[in-house]
Amino acid sequence: MNLSRCLPSAALAMALASPLAAQTLTITTSGGDYGAALRDALWAPAAAELGFEMREDSQSDSLAALRMQVMSGAVSTDVIQMGSLEAAQAATMDLLEPLDPEIVDIDGLPEGARNDYCHPFDSYGTVMAWNTETFGDAPPRSWADFWDTETFPGRRALRANAQDLLEIALLSEGVAPDEVYDVLESGDGLARAIARLEELKPDVAVWWSSGAQSTQLLKDGEADLVVTWNGRAANAAADGGAAGYTFAGSVIGTDCLAVPAGAPHPEEAMKLIAAMTTAEREARLTDHILYGPVNPAAYETGLIPEDRLELLATAPANAGSSVYSDPAWWVAHGQEAQIAFDEMMNR
């Protein structure tokens, strides 16, 4: 009761106190625990600093929601959180405002992660996980080991999707991390990756389709070697599963922040993105969720405890042999790659 009477006057007081009338910005995230983490660590403190009022919206399918808003000409959101691949698709459909490099520090990001439309701020790794009961003290250490079915016999589980697996297939053949997309871009690169996956196919017991399923497979010992996301592998171990995993050769995916084309407050939105992605805020996000910062300076803040560091895909000790998933390649070749992958799976 009191609160409801209090709030408008508090807003009014703030509006009067700030030099400009407070802007109300709308942010769209995927909601749930993740959305709450983004609020508490990133946008709520950033907005308080800039004196913005905020409205929160949540959408499970950011691309569909964005498309709907832009197509109907009724854009209500100023900042939208997306997966980098969806964002790249959105950019090709002219659904995003290009980011202003004067406001958002694009060049401060690692080379593979830079993006002109959607600013990556957190990351997860697609990693190799294994059953520690099966392999004991001599677990597989690299993707080459993952393919070595003689030294490491056992049932494999892979995601039923070409994403990350093509990169991993090439890494397993000894392609250097920074050359993976050059090889894929070259004439027979895709065919080479698919052929490598087909080689492993007889040992693939399950093609999983949801992250939860991959955790379950690992925890139950249904599969001995699993390609999964680092958070999922950590979950399996935390739930008492005999699971180990390594970031060696992980494929890093990122989530990013973008401004929809025709957003009501584009300039303020970019300022908000810049304030959300400072080294400190990205470091703080890891208190809430195991998504590693993309801003390299976050690791120099000393805000991330040692025992957290080893769980993050982009931590300096983990990222050495990693590949940043390249949204541009996937937007250009995703269709072709997925079809080739599907045909391989069903052969």
Place this chain on the structure above:
Amino acid sequence: MTGTAAMTAPATPDRDTRAGLRRDARRERAFFLSLSLPALLLVGLCAMLPIFWILRQSVMTLRGEFTLANWEKLLSSALTWKSVWTTVELSGATLVLCMALGIPLALALASAPPKIANRLLILVMLPLWTSILVRTYGWLVLLRRDGLVNQALTGTGIASEPLALVYNFTGTLIGMVHFMLPLFVLPVYAAMRDIDGNAIRAAASMGASLPRTLATVVLPLSAGGIRSGAMIVFIYTLGFFITPAVLGGGQVSPVAIRIEKVMSTFQDWGQASALGVLLLILVAMAAAMLAAARRLIGRKGKTHA
């Protein structure tokens, strides 16, 4: 109402009475038709409209222009035909297993004393009250590598190492048969229960053996129930999604799974719609085939008599 109308109509010219009766009959039909109007409206809005919308979408580009590209892509892809074949294979195998397990079960139920039959029937119905998701995951727990079934098999020495019972065709089939069996047994049981006991006694008194009685009396008389059961099983399973998704482990991909895949990985609504229409055609073809089979058997039945 009809009765009173006919009574108060002038008794003499016979023609007028008949016309009145006809008029009343017409009114009655119109009345009953109007009763079904809400249901028709609902079916029209909730079933027919979306189907037309899907049909329309299957021949549209993203920008809303007419195109046959979706269909060309679909029909020329080996993945489509493979998934159609997997669908038919799954539904066919489910049907065969349901018949092999369901007909003896229905027979046992129908020949048991009513009191026991009713209790057994509750047991048959029980799975229907559980969510398909729960049942499917239940099978996962039972059938996986260190699941109960494999533990029992390896523990008793029947199998030397765990069998691959799930994340493949076998596991999917087990889950589907389990789901469909009650739906098959119910109509078959209903048909068998309605068989006049005298017909069976007559066959027995004429010296027919049990198998002969079954083959010449019981099965032909319950053919209607078996047919409806088969129709339900086959057509229902053509669109199955959850069971192959959970128990198939990516190794089994019928049309329903393909639709999801096309939507989620390619965001290709046009092609997914075309696949949906293809599934609909498949269902219609199956229904037509079963109907034709019924007519054929019906005719044969008549020449017998």
